[in-house]
Amino acid sequence: MTEDQIVAGLSRWVETESPSSDAAGVDAMMDLVVAEASAVPAIGIERVPGRDGLGGSVVLRTGPANEAGSILVLSHLDTVHPLGTLAGDLPLRRVGDRLYGPGIFDMKGGAYLAFQAFLSAARTGSGSHPLVMLFTPDEEIGSPTTRSLIEDLGREAAYALVTEPARDGGRCVTARKGVGRFDVEVEGRPSHSGTRHEDGRSAIREAALQITAVEGMTDYERGVTTSVGLVSGGTAANVVPQFCRFSVDLRVETPEEGVALTRAILGLAPIGPDVAVRVSGGMNRPPYERSRAIADLFGQARALAASVGIDLAEAPRTGGGSDGNFTAALGVPTLDGIGVEGDGAHTLEEYALVSCFVPRLRLMKALLTGLA
Known part of the structure; x- marks a missing residue:
């Protein structure tokens, strides 16, 4: 995909406002995912109905039917921004290298790129692990309805990749409080x-x-x-x-x-x-601690990143939690913060760096198809 194609596709996602509390908005985001995934025959699609007034989830599956553990990709499509933010204080707009919009950094940008990498892997059939991608509706409020689903999928996974925003300089996350x-x-x-x-x-x-x-x-x-x-x-x-x-x-x-x-x-x-x-x-x-297995996963990721021209570094332990906390606590090697670069998460100055889109997409493709 070109930079312009990514900007156009991601803009459609950002224009679909999806605060956690608005089930209709979150489900509209899930509809966008399902519509695009349905065009790729190699992808299995499961919709999980929402409950407790929240939106539903989508589980996508592709890749080889072997006994290897899956690569589980975790993305949430809910945001903290209330309905009307797009038409008010945070309109979708590009200013130089910055693409502004509600939820674009945390985390529609990373989710969109990972989805495109997943679609690419499904079309080519490359990679040695089954691939599972989970889109959830409630991460921003603590994942009250999806924790058990995340953990169930995690128990079948060899690795978990979380598309939360990258830290300064594109660094990934290997530990969280x-x-x-x-x-x-x-x-x-x-x-x-x-x-x-x-x-x-x-x-x-x-x-x-x-x-x-x-x-x-x-x-x-x-x-x-x-x-x-x-x-x-x-x-x-x-x-x-x-x-x-x-x-x-x-x-x-x-x-x-x-x-x-x-x-x-x-x-x-x-x-x-x-x-x-x-x-x-x-x-x-639970705390997401940097285990030996996570260190080994980061070593693989760093080598794969280098193969596509990226010098991948890791950030110090971060105070913010994510759905990666759940998989890491199960002992699943988990790499977080592989999403887009930018700043202003949860603020009215939230933006993603357009210049990172193509390199981060290359990184995600390498991770989905190259992990041993």
């Missing part, structure tokens, strides 16, 4: 803030104390971070609030830290008198 998500609900006692203030027990005050305790669990030396990103509570300015809720984001480097911090957060106890604290949640994504 684990991710925990928790919801905390505090209940106090309401009262009139002017006439009966002493009778009240402020849930917001208690939540503030709990948030300070949770944020204090951050330990950069151990690679542990805790963050409270959402808080809600209270009913009126003149009422001592009965309820307050907040969410906790946890990132850890090792399974042991995940267990310890999960225990600590779930064990939050009231600090003030006459209040109740209830905590739910747990580890959403």
Whole structure:
């Protein structure tokens, strides 16, 4: 494919807005995949219906029918950008080497290129492994409906390739932190803030104390971070609030830290008198650790990249999670961050570098057909 052909095809994907919460938009993206894959007879297509109000998934299969483990390609087609972003603050546009648009960097660009590489491999019949490509609808919200599908396909895989964005300079990812998500609900006692203030027990005050305790669990030396990103509570300015809720984001480097911090957060106890604290949640994504098998996979990938003129490097462990966390935790050698170069993920300045499209497509073709 030429650069212009990639830009045209990817633009159609970006113009189909697909926030995680919009099942119709995500399913429209899946329709685009199925329509193009249907034109290649060597590809088997399975549609997995969505549930819990989310869109469905698509599983594509091709390659030799042998006993070798598959190469599993993981791509998500949901984005964080709400409907209307394309017509508003982040229109599809090209400015020099940058192609802007909602979800183009994270991760429609990488998904599109991997799909084209998959189609090419199916047409030529090259490669020694069966190929499986999974498109999911819910990665941006923690993969609540697709984790089991990812893990089922992962158990049959020799390798997993994840088309999340490349890191600075086109570097791939060989390790990620684990991710925990928790919801905390505090209940106090309401009262009139002017006439009966002493009778009240402020849930917001208690939540503030709990948030300070949770944020204090951050330990950069151990690679542990805790963050409270959402808080809600209270009913009126003149009422001592009965309820307050907040969410906790946890990132850890090792399974042991995940267990310890999960225990600590779930064990939050009231600090003030006459209040109740209830905590739910747990580890959403296990840590993705750089094993010997992953190091060997990266060595293969680096050699294949060199054969198509790319000097592939790996990034340090990243704090963000992906569906690669699930396959890596199963012991499947997993290479992540093989998507497009660019910047601005999850922002209104999200873009992909057009100049990387053809080289990254060559890399993906080499990985799909050249891994031993």
